[in-house]
Amino acid sequence: MIDLRSDTVTKPTPGMLAAMAAAEVGDEQEREDPTTNELQRRMAELLGHEAALFLPTATMANQAALRVLSRPGCKVVAEERTHVLIYEWGGPAIHSGLVMQGLVAEAGRPTPEQIEELDEFGPGSVLVLENTHRSSGGRIWPLDEFRATLDAARSRGAAVHLDGARLFNAAVGASVEPSTWGTLADTVTICFSKGLGCPFGAVLAGPAETVERAWEGKFLFGGALRQSGIAAAAMLYALDHHVERLAEDHARARRLAEGIGLDPATAETNFVPIPDEPGLRERLLERGVGVGDLRPGWLRAVTHLDVGDEEIERAVDVMQEVLSVHA
Ligand SMILES: *Cc1c(COP(=O)(O)O)cnc(C)c1O
Helix, strand or coil, X not given: CEEECCHHHCCCCHHHHHHXXXXXXXXXXXXXXXXXXXXXXXXXHHHCCCEEEEECCHHHHXXXXXXXXXXXXXXXXXXXXXXXXXXXXXXXXXXXXXXXXXXXXXXXXXXXXXXXXXXXXXXXXXXXXXXXXXXXXXXXXXXXHHHHHHHHHHHCCCEEEEECCCHHHHHXXXXXCCHHHHCCCCXXXXXXXXXXXXXXXXXXXXXXXXXXXXHHHHHHCCCCCCCCHHHHHHHHHHHHHCCCCXXXXXXXXXHHHHHCCCCHHHCCCCEEEEECCCCHHHHHHHCCEEEEEEECCEEEEECCCCCCXXXXXXXXXXXXXXXXXXX
């Protein structure tokens, strides 16, 4: 199957596995794992923050961040289809006692006006912004809009967490550094098991004191590991080998969109949003092309490390036969 369901399906490359096998390791909980320490140092720098913390998943990084930034009974506010609101099993309510409020927003981008109009939103509450925004099709936040919405939350006294699971896709797509957005938010999550091609792993960055307190969540959620350098080595390898190449994924997404008669500009990063039709996914699967869910009424084809130009051309051929959009 040409697997375009998600960029999570990638398998570690031989180079990545070799880096993992050669990793220098120690006990992470004693902060003696040199590879994890190096990853944290590099990520803090890349994201424009004082410190960073390795966590096994981005879900855990988001939850640890919310726990540090909020107070029970306050709110977490985000666009209604963000990961933190719909794919983390009520975590903000369960782990941090937060009221979860979703906002309807174009391209996953709540406006400053929406933040100004919120009830019961102030100190102890958190605004979560997602970049790229998954459910709108991997869209990138323009920096001026990002800053305006973030400033609106700050002026209410709330904190801002950036769920940058795919922030490297945004950075490569917009040709800017990830710290461009990262440094503006109180805390930032990065996921390494998406386009970066690692088996698992995430990082949370922020001010030194905030990251220090995030260790509580890491222990509480069972994410304090031992020889985590095995994972950190894969993540360092991804930083060196799998970031710039995201541009290839983006070019292939545009090619796929164009090939099936969609506007290539709808593929801002590595997602191609495809209007759903009854039975479409099954018909594609029968012909060897896997696509995933985007949001109600829409499917997605996601490009990644394990699909090349040939697979994309074959997917275009299959989709042209099966889809009605290009007609
Ligand atoms: C995948 C994803 C996460 C969670 O990442 P895991 O490492 O799988 O827990 C969080 N936020 C967004 C936007 C994601 O796409």
